[in-house]
Amino acid sequence: MSNVLVFFDVLGDALSPAQRELIAQAQSLGEVHVAIGAYEGDPTPALAIGGIGEVYLAETSLPAPEVAVVDLLETAVAECGAEIILGSATADITDALARLAVRLDTGIICGIAALNGELVATKSELAGSYTTMSQLIPAPGRPLVATFKPNNLDPERVDALLEAGDAPDGTVLPVRPSVGGVEILERTALEVSARPALAEARVVVAGGRGVEGDFTPLEELADELGAGLGASRAATDAGWIEHAAQVGQTGVTVSPQLYISAGISGAIQQRAGMQTAGTIVAINKDEDAPVFEIADFGVVGDLHEVIPQMIEELRRRKG
Amino acid sequence: MVNAPLHIITLVKWVPDAQLERRYNAEGRIDRSEGVLSELDEYPLEAALQLREAAQDREVRVTALTMGPAGSSTAVKKALQIGADDAYQLTDEALIGADIWASSVALKAAVEAVAGAGEFESGEPEYLVLTGMASEEGESGAIPAQLAERLGAHVVTYATSLELEPERLVVTRSGGTESQKVAVRMPAVVSVTDQANDPRYPNFKAIMAAKKKPLTRFSLADIGLRAEEVSAKVRVLTTTARPPRTAGEIITDEGDAGLKIVEFLAKERLL
Ligand SMILES: Cc1cc2nc3c(=O)[nH]c(=O)nc-3n(C[C@H](O)[C@H](O)[C@H](O)COP(=O)(O)OP(=O)(O)OC[C@H]3O[C@@H](n4cnc5c(N)ncnc54)[C@H](O)[C@@H]3O)c2cc1C
Numbered sequence: 362m363s364n365v366l367v368f369f370d371v372l373g374d375a376l377s378p379a380q381r382e383l384i385a386q387a388q389s390l391g392e393v394h395v396a397i398g399a400y401e402g403d404p405t406p407a408l409a410i411g412g413i414g415e416v417y418l419a420e421t422s423l424p425a426p427e428v429a430v431v432d433l434l435e436t437a438v439a440e441c442g443a444e445i446i447l448g449s450a451t452a453d454i455t456d457a458l459a460r461l462a463v464r465l466d467t468g469i470i471c472g473i474a475a476l477n478g479e480l481v482a483t484k485s486e487l488a489g490s491y492t493t494m495s496q497l498i499p500a501p502g503r504p505l506v507a508t509f510k511p512n513n514l515d516p517e518r519v520d521a522l523l524e525a526g527d528a529p530d531g532t533v534l535p536v537r538p539s540v541g542g543v544e545i546l547e548r549t550a551l552e553v554s555a556r557p558a559l560a561e562a563r564v565v566v567a568g569g570r571g572v573e574g575d576f577t578p579l580e581e582l583a584d585e586l587g588a589g590l591g592a593s594r595a596a597t598d599a600g601w602i603e604h605a606a607q608v609g610q611t612g613v614t615v616s617p618q619l620y621i622s623a624g625i626s627g628a629i630q631q632r633a634g635m636q637t638a639g640t641i642v643a644i645n646k647d648e649d650a651p652v653f654e655i656a657d658f659g660v661v662g663d664l665h666e667v668i669p670q671m672i673e674e675l676r677r678r679k680g
Numbered sequence: 681m682v683n684a685p686l687h688i689i690t691l692v693k694w695v696p697d698a699q700l701e702r703r704y705n706a707e708g709r710i711d712r713s714e715g716v717l718s719e720l721d722e723y724p725l726e727a728a729l730q731l732r733e734a735a736q737d738r739e740v741r742v743t744a745l746t747m748g749p750a751g752s753s754t755a756v757k758k759a760l761q762i763g764a765d766d767a768y769q770l771t772d773e774a775l776i777g778a779d780i781w782a783s784s785v786a787l788k789a790a791v792e793a794v795a796g797a798g799e800f801e802s803g804e805p806e807y808l809v810l811t812g813m814a815s816e817e818g819e820s821g822a823i824p825a826q827l828a829e830r831l832g833a834h835v836v837t838y839a840t841s842l843e844l845e846p847e848r849l850v851v852t853r854s855g856g857t858e859s860q861k862v863a864v865r866m867p868a869v870v871s872v873t874d875q876a877n878d879p880r881y882p883n884f885k886a887i888m889a890a891k892k893k894p895l896t897r898f899s900l901a902d903i904g905l906r907a908e909e910v911s912a913k914v915r916v917l918t919t920t921a922r923p924p925r926t927a928g929e930i931i932t933d934e935g936d937a938g939l940k941i942v943e944f945l946a947k948e949r950l951l
Binding site: 370371425426428431451452453455456457458459460462463464467468469470471472481486487488489490491492493494495496497498503541542543544545546547548549550551553564586604605610611618619629630633636637640641642644648653654655656657658659660661662663666667668669670671672673674675678 | 698699702703704708710720779780781784813816817819820821822823824825826828829830834835836837838850853854855856857858859860861862863864865873874875912913914915916917918919920921922924925926927928929930931932933935936937938939940941942944945946948950951
């Protein structure tokens with residue numbers, strides 16, 4: 362059986378949905394070991410899942426962009442003999458795994474949706490207009506490094522795949538923070554929304570310039586639907602909502618079951634981040650808005666009238 | 681002058697225009713017969729120009745470097761028009777189909793060649809590599825870290841602001857869950873996002889002036905690499921075009937569109 366090393370740049374009190382999904386993906390490929398960058402206290406109780414092998418930690422927590430995580434990963438790969446190294450396709454994890462691939466003299470495949478038993482990766486390309494299959498050109502002793510996009514397995518499926526187990530023991534490797542590297546002067550935590558994380562949400566409600574400054578109706582709609590809240594760049598640039606909510610080429614890529622677009626024209630950069638959604642509903646007062654070209658259900662109308670009516674109807678149905 | 685000169689090498693890529701239909705060819709590679717300077721690479725270039733303009737007491741040169749097919753000269757020419765001082769184009773048949781691994785091997789050698797070639801009046805330069813946040817067609821964002829690893833340089837990705845101080849660069853970046861202000865010494869590789877600035881457009885005068893700026897073409901052999909050293913580690917097996925999304929039912933609101941949407945969601949079992 363293959364050894365798979367999963368990298369979490371941060372591990373909190375509990376695994377995030379994306380981290381759970383990653384473990385489920387990894388367990389289909391072999392025995393799973395975990396390397397953790399940043400943590401507080403003892404991170405191992407969060408990993409009380411059946412079948413987890415080794416858990417590797419450095420001598421102290423290594424918060425990004427601490428480059429010593431690459432030393433941790435390199436040492437952990439040698440320790441467990443990993444043939445596959447996986448992480449989520451986020452900025453800090455990509456930085457670490459990209460460096461690791463150089464050190465291991467091997468290829469990296471980023472942003473994949475699935476990896477099968479033959480180590481063939483399935484990936485969405487060119488803003489969702491293509492699906493490709495790719496693989497490492499085989500060579501002895503060459504491991505595969507890959508990053509996963511979240512939301513490719515149903516949460517119920519993930520729950521079914523992960524069995525509860527005992528908290529594993531942590532193995533501390535002789536790795537310390539780097540000296541003379543990037544110096545952190547200030548860190549500001551970004552506000553964490555109580556709503557589902559955008560990239561992982563199964564329903565996304567997004568607003569654009571047409572929202573005209575007030576996101577309250579969209580927030581209410583999102584809450585009725587248990588949705589994540591997104592926006593176009595016009596709305597985030599205007600400061601109506603935080604940049605983290607931007608959906609699109611230079612924001613978050615989402616692939617939810619349902620995407621509700623309100624007051625967004627549907628520019629190519631916006632579409633790049635949402636056009637693989639299962640169902641798209643669009644509300645726009647301009648019948649020629651390009652978003653209607655990709656909408657499964659479109660309403661030519663004023664979102665300030667349509668959205669409150671939706672909220673009212675959803676509440677009425679819930680009784 | 682107290683400060684060592686700074687050589688900013690900005691990586692610019694010639695990519696298929698995202699506004700048009702992009703496709704894979706029969707060899708499983710992105711069709712690169714036509715292209716434009718990647719929009720995402722205008723932000724690092726603008727950042728480089730702003731650093732140069734702000735550094736009154738320091739000799740700063742901005743070089744644009746591209747790696748790509750023959751047509752990629754249009755990307756560096758555009759960079760010269762926008763304001764780069766000089767430009768380099770790495771072109772070689774052996775780079776066709778380069779993956780992330782191979783691209784960073786070639787770019788490392790190219791950056792070192794470019795950094796070594798620059799002549800400065802005020803001493804030995806330090807160098808800073810700026811890149812876009814990701815390539816527009818590959819979207820992996822893995823090159824900055826790989827390049828830094830190979831160069832033995834520091835890396836800071838997803839910069840939203842950059843400020844030059846004596847002996848260091850102060851960068852604000854957006855990590856996943858926090859915003860960070862960090863300081864980094866040279867040599868460094870910094871990727872710059874579209875939040876960082878508003879890229880300028882070249883005016884007529886700049887377009888004319890660009891014609892006189894030096895553009896150097898080189899091949900792998902010129903930078904000391906053999907074709908075997910840039911063979912890809914990853915291969916694409918199949919590429920399948922997704923059927924394009926088609927428009928569904930579009931209605932005009934007659935006072936009941938909110939109800940109709942909810943009905944549609946219920947019918948599609950999305951509630
Ligand atoms: C390098 C680069 C990267 C970019 N990345 C992204 C990205 O990641 N994500 C992104 O979204 N954009 C991105 N953009 C910007 C993109 O090109 C568009 O400018 C942006 O998406 C427009 O946002 P919008 O649709 O909200 O605004 P607009 O294009 O101004 O459209 C507003 C829409 O709202 C409609 N409207 C107005 N009032 C109402 C009302 N009362 N009811 C209903 N409809 C109404 C209008 O008819 C119009 O269609 C990027 C651009 C560049 C150059």
